[in-house]
Amino acid sequence: MSFVSEKSKKTPRSVIREMFAMQTGLTDVVSFALGEPDFTSPKHIIDATVASFQRGETHYTPNAGIPALREAVARSYQERGLDYKPEEILIGSGAISVLCLACTAILDIGDEVLLPDPGWANYSGLIMQVGAVPVPVRVKEENGFMYDLEDLRAAITPKTKMILINSPSNPTGGVASAENLRQIADLVKEKDLYVLTDEIYHELLWSDEPYTSIASFPGMKERTLIVDGFSKKYAMTGFRLGYGAGPEEVIATMTKLLENVLSSVNEGIQWGGVAALTGDQSPVEEMKEQYRRRRQIIVEGLNAIDRISCLAPMGAFYAFPNISKTGLSSRDFAIRLLKEKHTVVVPGTGFGEGGEGFVRISYATSEENIREGLKRIAEFVASLP
Numbered sequence: 001m002s003f004v005s006e007k008s009k010k011t012p013r014s015v016i017r018e019m020f021a022m023q024t025g026l027t028d029v030v031s032f033a034l035g036e037p038d039f040t041s042p043k044h045i046i047d048a049t050v051a052s053f054q055r056g057e058t059h060y061t062p063n064a065g066i067p068a069l070r071e072a073v074a075r076s077y078q079e080r081g082l083d084y085k086p087e088e089i090l091i092g093s094g095a096i097s098v099l100c101l102a103c104t105a106i107l108d109i110g111d112e113v114l115l116p117d118p119g120w121a122n123y124s125g126l127i128m129q130v131g132a133v134p135v136p137v138r139v140k141e142e143n144g145f146m147y148d149l150e151d152l153r154a155a156i157t158p159k160t161k162m163i164l165i166n167s168p169s170n171p172t173g174g175v176a177s178a179e180n181l182r183q184i185a186d187l188v189k190e191k192d193l194y195v196l197t198d199e200i201y202h203e204l205l206w207s208d209e210p211y212t213s214i215a216s217f218p219g220m221k222e223r224t225l226i227v228d229g230f231s232k233k234y235a236m237t238g239f240r241l242g243y244g245a246g247p248e249e250v251i252a253t254m255t256k257l258l259e260n261v262l263s264s265v266n267e268g269i270q271w272g273g274v275a276a277l278t279g280d281q282s283p284v285e286e287m288k289e290q291y292r293r294r295r296q297i298i299v300e301g302l303n304a305i306d307r308i309s310c311l312a313p314m315g316a317f318y319a320f321p322n323i324s325k326t327g328l329s330s331r332d333f334a335i336r337l338l339k340e341k342h343t344v345v346v347p348g349t350g351f352g353e354g355g356e357g358f359v360r361i362s363y364a365t366s367e368e369n370i371r372e373g374l375k376r377i378a379e380f381v382a383s384l385p
């Protein structure tokens with residue numbers, strides 16, 4: 001007899017964890033698996049957190065977050081031309097908790113959500129967990145792995161409630177153009193839909209184009225929930241600090257729901273967030289400089305390998321090379337590369353059926369690892385018939 005709910009059983013497991021388990025016991029492993037900065041969080045952020053604990057700030061905090069952090073987040077939006085007030089900001093434990101609260105607050109059982117395929121694997125699990133239905137929409141290489149408007153339109157049914165956008169994208173590194181987002185915004189308004197936009201990589205951009213949020217188009221702020229966080233930009237994954245920005249009604253509902261799962265985020269971590277947003281930004285610039293260099297090495301290195309091609313990713317720290325000419329499925333490619341060359345990449349199918357023919361390579365790792373990994377991938381591909 002099982003007491004576990006059917007919807008929990010159906011919620012998929014992350015393929016990244018599976019690849020992780022497979023590498024246990026192997027030595028001399030080069031891993032491109034983890035979507036996590038390899039840098040330690042900047043010192044002034046750690047200091048602000050420790051100072052808060054040392055002041056004895058070890059208690060519950062307001063459900064939506066401490067005022068100083070909500071204000072700092074609101075100000076950071078205002079500086080980017082997005083008019084959010086502190087009451088329109090919610091602080092959560094990592095962007096993932098904010099995504100989960102957003103799905104709970106916005107979706108009813110049976111509501112359909114359009115999401116990118118390939119896209120971050122956790123999205124479908126999050127949607128299924130609240131009894132809603134993920135509807136994958138293919139995002140194609142020739143479109144920079146971003147939505148084609150006609151594909152989105154074709155996927156809309158009377159049950160569609162929301163479109164999920166992730167730009168820059170995990171796993172592809174694709175970035176939506178302002179024009180593409182404007183068209184999606186028009187479709188969203190025409191069909192009376194809601195948008196959940198995961199902007200956690202918004203600062204990690206590799207072109208000179210400024211970042212555009214879909215919330216910035218006329219009439220969109222009231223039907224958009226932005227999710228963001230500190231994990232990627234500030235290398236603060238272990239802090240577990242994220243936030244949402246959206247209409248007051250949705251934020252207030254998410255705040256009510258947050259009380260049932262987190263109660264509140266601890267205070268020291270939130271002061272770390274204040275220091276991150278208001279303090280010295282030069283560590284971020286230094287990390288970005290390293291990602292830029294690594295990106296160049298990885299893209300040039302992959303494109304130099306016969307039978308592999310790689311679009312230059314425009315954001316985040318992922319490359320999503322096309323391996324279809326090797327004749328292997330993405331899963332076989334990843335498993336054989338791991339077993340034969342002790343090199344870990346994530347099969348594209350771990351991000352949806354649309355990921356077949358691709359693998360994800362996270363270049364949030366040292367140049368030395370990248371060069372060694374590229375050498376092993378080249379040897380592996382050369383050994384294939």
Ligand SMILES: Cc1ncc(COP(=O)(O)O)c(C=O)c1O
Binds near residue numbers: 035120166198231237
């Ligand atoms: C697209 C995307 N959204 C959200 C998250 C979760 O971030 P956090 O660490 O803030 O929960 C990740 C982490 O990998 C991600 O890649």
